[in-house]
Amino acid sequence: MNKDKRRIILERLRDNNPHPETELNFSSAFELLVAVTLSAQATDVSVNKATNKLFPVANTPQAIFDLGVEGLKTYIKTIGLYNTKASNVIKACQILLEKHNGIVPEDLDALVELPGVGRKTANVVLNTAFGWPTIAVDTHIFRVSNRTKLAMGKNVDQVEAKLLKVVPAEFKVDVHHWLILLGRYTCIARKPRCGSCLIEDLCEYKDKIYPEE
Template sequence: MNKQKRQEIFARLRDDNPNPKTELNYSNPFELLVAVTLSAQSTDVGVNKATDKLFPVANTPEAIVELGVDGLKSYIKTLGLYNAKAENVYKACQILVEKHNSEVPDTREALEALPGVGRKTANVVLNTAFRQPTMAVDTHIFRVSNRTKIAPGKNVLEVEKKLLKFVPKEFLLDAHHWLILLGRYICTARKPRCGACLIEDLCEFKDKTS
C-alpha cells in the first residue's frame, strides 16, 4: 500500500463522514472514560442502555464512589464481566477523587494507572475527549488495517504504531473513528460487504466479495 492510496482512502472516508463520532453516549470526559471501560467485550448499544440509566444518577467520580460497588452493579449487570467492571470503575473513581481533583487526566501514563484502563481505553479517551492524535486499535481496526493493507501488523501494538506512521497527518485525529465504522458496518469479520465499500478499488484484500 503506497502513500497515494492511503491519502485517497482517508480523503474518501472524510468526504463521506466529515465529523465522525463514537457511538458511545457521553457528555464529558468522565462519562466517556466510564463508557469505554464498560465497553470491553460488550456492544456500544448495550453500554448505552446501561449508562443511559446510570449517568442521570451518577456521572461524577464522587457520585459513583457514593453509589458504591453494589449500587454500580445494579446499573451495569446486563453487561459482560460486570462484577470486575464495577470494581474497576469504583476504584478508578476513588483515585480520580484522591489524586486528580475528580478530573480525568489527559496523559496516557495517568490514565493507564487507573484500574480497568488499558492502552486501548486510554487511547480512546485521549483521542475522543482530548483530541490527541492517538490510535485505539480494537478488533475492527486490527482487521481493517490488515485486510486492506493500510497498516498490516501481527498484533494491536504493531498496527497502532504503523497507523500513526502511515496515516496522513491531516486525517490522524479522526482516522480511529472512520476505521472502526468501516469495520463495524462494511468490512465485517465473516463476510466483508466489498460491493458497498467506498474504498473497494483502493483496498488490497485479495478475496473480495461481490
C-alpha cells in the same frame, strides 16, 4: 500499500464522514472514560442502554464512588463482565478522587494506571474527549488495517505504530472513528460487504466477497 493510495482512502473516508463521532453516549471526559471501560467485550448499544440510566443518577467520580460496587452493578448488570467492570470503575473513581481531584487526567501514563483502563481505552479518551491525534486500535481497526493493507501488523501495538507512522497529520484525529465504523458495518469479520464498501476499489484484500448476481 503505497502512500498515494493510502491518502485517497483517507480522503474518501473523510469526504463521506467529515465529522465522525463515537457511538457511545457521553457528555464529559469522565462519562466517556466510564463508557469505554464498560464497552470492553460489549456493544456500544448495550453500554448506552446502561449508561442512559446510570449517568442521570451518577456521572462524576464522587457520585459513582458513592454508589459502591453493589450499587453500580444494578445499573450495568446487563453488560458482559459487569462484576469485574463494576469493581474497576469504583477503584478508578477512588484514584481519580485521591490523585487527580476528581478530574480525568489528560495524560496517557496516568490514564493507564486506572483499573480497567488499558492503552486502547486511554487513547480513545485522549482522542475523543481531548482531541489528541491518538489512534486506538481495537479488533475492528486491527482487522480493517490488515485486510486492506492500510497498515499491517501482527498485533494491535504494531498496527497502532504503523498507523501513527503512515497516516498524515490532517487525518489522525478522525481515522480511529472512520476505521472502526468501516469495520463495524462494512468490513465485518466473517463476510465483509465488499460490494457496498466505499474503498473497495482501493482495498488490497485478495478474497473480496460480493453478493451473488
